[in-house]
Amino acid sequence: MRKNYRQRLLCCTLFVLALLASAAIGQSAGAPPPIGPYLGQSNPGIVPAQFAPELLPVDGIQHCSPTFSPDGNEVFWSVIIREQRRGQIMHMKATATGWTEPSVASFSGTHNDVNPCFSPDGSRVYFTSVRPDGHGRADIWYVTRTENGWSDPINLGSPPNDESSEAQPSVAADGSLVFVSAMDSVEWNRGIYWCRRSGEVYAARIALPAVINTPDADTYPFIAPDQSYLLFCSGRPGRNSTETDLYIAYRLDSGEWGVPVQLGPEINNGSSVSFPRVTPDGKYLFFNRFYNEDDAFFWVEASILDSLRLVH
Numbered sequence: 001m002r003k004n005y006r007q008r009l010l011c012c013t014l015f016v017l018a019l020l021a022s023a024a025i026g027q028s029a030g031a032p033p034p035i036g037p038y039l040g041q042s043n044p045g046i047v048p049a050q051f052a053p054e055l056l057p058v059d060g061i062q063h064c065s066p067t068f069s070p071d072g073n074e075v076f077w078s079v080i081i082r083e084q085r086r087g088q089i090m091h092m093k094a095t096a097t098g099w100t101e102p103s104v105a106s107f108s109g110t111h112n113d114v115n116p117c118f119s120p121d122g123s124r125v126y127f128t129s130v131r132p133d134g135h136g137r138a139d140i141w142y143v144t145r146t147e148n149g150w151s152d153p154i155n156l157g158s159p160p161n162d163e164s165s166e167a168q169p170s171v172a173a174d175g176s177l178v179f180v181s182a183m184d185s186v187e188w189n190r191g192i193y194w195c196r197r198s199g200e201v202y203a204a205r206i207a208l209p210a211v212i213n214t215p216d217a218d219t220y221p222f223i224a225p226d227q228s229y230l231l232f233c234s235g236r237p238g239r240n241s242t243e244t245d246l247y248i249a250y251r252l253d254s255g256e257w258g259v260p261v262q263l264g265p266e267i268n269n270g271s272s273v274s275f276p277r278v279t280p281d282g283k284y285l286f287f288n289r290f291y292n293e294d295d296a297f298f299w300v301e302a303s304i305l306d307s308l309r310l311v312h
Contacts, residue, residue: 033098037072038284040099044299048266051286051297056102063087063114065275065286065297069122072281076105076116076125077297087114089127107143107153120173120225120280128167129153138165140179159202160195168275173225180219183207187217187235211257217244220274227251229305231276231285238262243272246287248308261308267300278302 034040039052051066060079068075073094078087089108093100105116111131118125119142126142131153134141139161143150160166164182171177175197183191191213196203207213208230217235224230228251233244245268247260267273267287274295275288285302288295 033100035098038068038279038299039075039092044284044301046266046301046304048287048289048298048300051299053296055099056297063128063275064116065277065288067116067118067125067277068279069118070120070280071122076118078114078116078127080114086112089113089116105150107150112138115168115275117169117171117277118280119171119175122280124171125150126156126169126171126177127153128169135161136163136165138167140166140169140177157202159205160193162205168220170222170277172223172227174227176223176227178208178221178223178230180221181205183213186213186215188219190217190219192218192221192232209257211259212249219244220276222276222278224278225280229309230257231278232260233274233276234260240265240268240270241272241290242270243290244274246273246276248305250309263304263308266304278305 034055039055041052044051056077060082063080064078066075066077075092076089078089080087089105090102091105092102111129113127113129115128116125117127123145124142126140128138129141130138131141134155135158140156141153142156143153155161160177160179162181166179166181168180169177170179176195177197178192178194180190181193182189192208193205194208195205212218212230212232214234214236216237218232220233222231230249230251232247232249234247235244239245239262246263248263249257249260252258262268272290273287277286278284279286279302283302284299285305286297286299289298
């Protein structure tokens with residue numbers, strides 16, 4: 001008799017728990033879309049916080065940080081489809097009723113696409129792609145904004161692309177860009193390059209100097225629109241993480257790059273850091289952090305960089 005009572009009590013408890021779980025799922029599914037700048041997220045302050053975890057699950061996030069349009073009304077990022085070993089670029093857009101659900105960008109979804117990056121004027125999105133008609137295994141491609149959305153992808157040409165692989169583009173206001181490509185005698189066999197743009201023509205690509213490119217892994221570059229500073233990640237001695245920490249180098253009056261400064265432990269906390277990016281309004285620093293066995297987006301007020309200019 002006591003056994004039957006316990007069985008009935010257990011069944012009732014499980015039934016109630018199932019109803020509560022169902023209700024919670026229904027509330028989540030029926031939740032209104034986020035409204036406001038940066039997907040409606042609260043200002044993170046000067047302590048890094050994970051960005052929009054309820055909207056952008058960490059599963060599959062790799063090889064990027066969010067890139068927002070200058071008006072703040074569009075965002076792109078990339079995810080890795082592990083079963084297919086292929087990247088694709090995701091997209092959200094602000095509307096009068098809130099942000100749209102995440103969806104595959106109109107120019108992605110078939111080939112291996114990662115590293116999206118808005119141009120400072122918002123007219124283009126650059127990205128890395130492995131697709132036909134390129135110059136190497138992976139090239140830098142771009143799409144242009146049209147009246148109906150975005151154009152078909154266009155190869156950026158050579159230079160900057162060549163027979164090796166180019167990735168991780170970041171674009172200055174004049175269209176010049178930094179990116180990562182093959183480099184001998186350095187860890188990961190990749191280093192950071194610079195290509196100056198004049199009109200629609202790019203000059204020959206140039207490896208950044210030894211103060212930036214060391215024998216250790218130097219990668220994930222972000223160039224300020226006015227080219228006054230460079231953010232990048234490095235595995236050089238003194239790092240806190242197992243792979244790469246975040247550094248910043250300022251351009252000197254001579255035009256050369258100054259000695260890079262390592263960001264503090266609030267950023268470089270022991271987890272590998274990658275893909276830094278400052279938002280077009282200059283308010284926030286985004287970066288990717290290896291977090292709980294996955295990559296995750298973090299953000300913090302970009303004002304934390306101001307004190308490093310004094311250190312420099």
